[in-house]
Amino acid sequence: MSLDAKVTEIIAENLGVPAESVTPDKSFEELGADSLAVVELVMAFEDEFDIELDDGDAASLKTVQQTIDFVKNITA
Amino acid sequence: MRKVVVTGMGIVSPLGIGLETNWKAIQEGKSGIAPIFLFDDPSGLATQFAGQVPDFDAAQWMTPPEVRRYDRFLHLAVAAGLEAVEHSGLVIDDSNAKRVGCIVGVGLGGMPSLEQTISTRIATQKYRRVSPFFIPGLIANMAPGLLSIYTGARGENWTATSACASANHAFGAALRSIQAGACDAVIAGGAEAVVVPTTIAGFNAMKALSTRNDSPETASRPFDKDRDGFVLGEGAGFLMLEAEEMATARGATIYGELAGFGATGDAHHITAPRPDGSGAVDALEMALADGGLNKEDIGYINAHGTSTPANDVMETRAIKTVFGDHAHSLAVSSTKSMTGHLLGAAAAVEAIYSLMAIRDGVLPPTINHFEADPECDLDYVANEARQAKVTAALSNSLGFGGTNAAVAFRSY
Structure with a gap:
């Protein structure tokens, strides 16, 4: 599975939304996430990709595309 | 009111x-x-x-x-x-x-x-x-x-x-x-x-x-x-x-009236009830008085009836103290014999069973009643449900901390 698809899957599963609604331009807020759900989502990324985000990193991630780019960058 | x-x-x-x-x-x-x-x-x-x-x-x-x-x-x-x-x-x-x-x-x-x-x-x-x-x-x-x-x-x-x-x-x-x-x-x-x-x-x-x-x-x-x-x-x-x-x-179907409530504290022990059940006695009497009910009105009590050695004797005593002779003509059962003890939810499901007893005229049984404890000598509706018209019922609950609370329901 590509990294893009994996990120999409994690978001869909964590937020309980259909995978097809998780398009790159969407923000987590638009996908129905409140601040607690975003924290939970960041934890899921950390677990899946074995990375650690500091609070600044986590706060900078607001959209699907930003997350994909961030993970690509840090795991490159 | x-x-x-x-x-x-x-x-x-x-x-x-x-x-x-x-x-x-x-x-x-x-x-x-x-x-x-x-x-x-x-x-x-x-x-x-x-x-x-x-x-x-x-x-x-x-x-x-x-x-x-x-x-x-x-x-x-x-x-x-x-x-x-x-x-x-x-x-x-x-x-x-x-x-x-x-x-x-x-x-x-x-x-x-x-x-x-x-x-x-x-x-x-x-x-x-x-x-x-x-x-x-x-x-x-x-x-x-x-x-x-x-x-x-x-x-x-x-x-x-x-x-x-x-x-x-x-x-x-x-x-x-x-x-x-x-x-x-x-x-x-x-x-x-x-x-x-x-x-x-x-x-x-x-x-x-x-x-x-x-x-x-x-x-x-x-x-x-x-x-x-x-x-x-x-x-x-x-x-x-x-x-x-x-x-x-709004023309709602009414299953009964929540007529009365009584609650007391034991001031006795963190987990053991007062042996004479006086905390429970007072709560039951308060619920009756609060609901404007006479003792003879009560046909069914859904007991706390936990199946612990101490509770069931104490509660039996308390019911006899409250009801005197009528204690032997009303029915008492513990639906915990079937559900187990739901702790914070116990009184919730027991209120429902009491209301259903009133609605359908059926007394819930106390199952697993094999041999009576000589100190527990009331009619516990042993083992099988029984038909009986119930116009008012009590549901009794006690908790750690020495807390006692009873509610009274009346048919509507």
Whole structure:
């Protein structure tokens, strides 16, 4: 599975939304996430990709595309 | 003062999901007690069985992320609470939302979440991996919180906690709220789901639980000579309580009147009741007086009847003290013989069984009554349900801390 698809899957599963609604331009807020759900989502990324985000990193991630780019960058 | 009536009921218990499923099982005298299936390998525990809700899929009531984030007692609370609201037919909308409250009795709260987080995150020092939903997903008052979110009820919203009497305190508070005019309706009940090793080990340490591992179905035997402790159970029960004039104005079906409430404290011991049962006596008498009921009006008492050696003798004494000669002409039963002890939800499901007894003229049995304890000599409706017209019933509950609470229901 590509990294893009994996990120999409994690978001869909964590937020309980259909995978097809998780398009790159969407923000987590638009996908129905409140601040607690975003924290939970960041934890899921950390677990899946074995990375650690500091609070600044986590706060900078607001959209699907930003997350994909961030993970690509840090795991490159 | 305004009368308060019951217009809806909802329940999940070890006997099943839903009002009619439960009532059928009660009338058939079924046991809901089974070897533990809610967690793996209970073999190290002194007690390896419990009353567990069978075939419960929380995803029928909420989304998968919500199921994951909320503790099991919240799943059960939502299922039973929504059934009660639906059963009542009350439409909660902008015209009445601020007049509809939600008060829920919870004894322990999110013990499973607590246990899991401590064992997988805290004990391993993965502090940064504690879920942001850990706290909101386990606090006791998230039960009324979620029910308000799902139903739109915006009246008073809180949790009563008094161990095994919690739900009766919730009913009492709801009664007062409606009588005083603070609310016109209250979704009131109790929820508990703590079948996890932590809880069982804790109660085992107190020697409070039955250890009849070779025969789980007969382990809960209130008032029986060989009873050896209570059986832990889980579940939730809810009543839709409404001001009489509101219920009649909308043509609601009324299942009975919540007529009276009585509550006292023992000032005696952290877990043992006063041996003479005087705390319970006073609570029962208060509930009768509060409801304007004569002793002879009471045809049925749903007893606390935990199946512990101390409770059942004490409670029998208390009933005899309150009722005198009439104690031998009324029926007393403990539905905990079938459900186990639902702690904070116990009084909630027991109120429902009492109301169904009034509705259908059927007395719930005390199953597993094999040999009478000489000190427990009332009519416990042994082993088989019985037909009898009931015009008024009491439901009695006592809790650790020396708390006593009773409610009285009258046919309507």
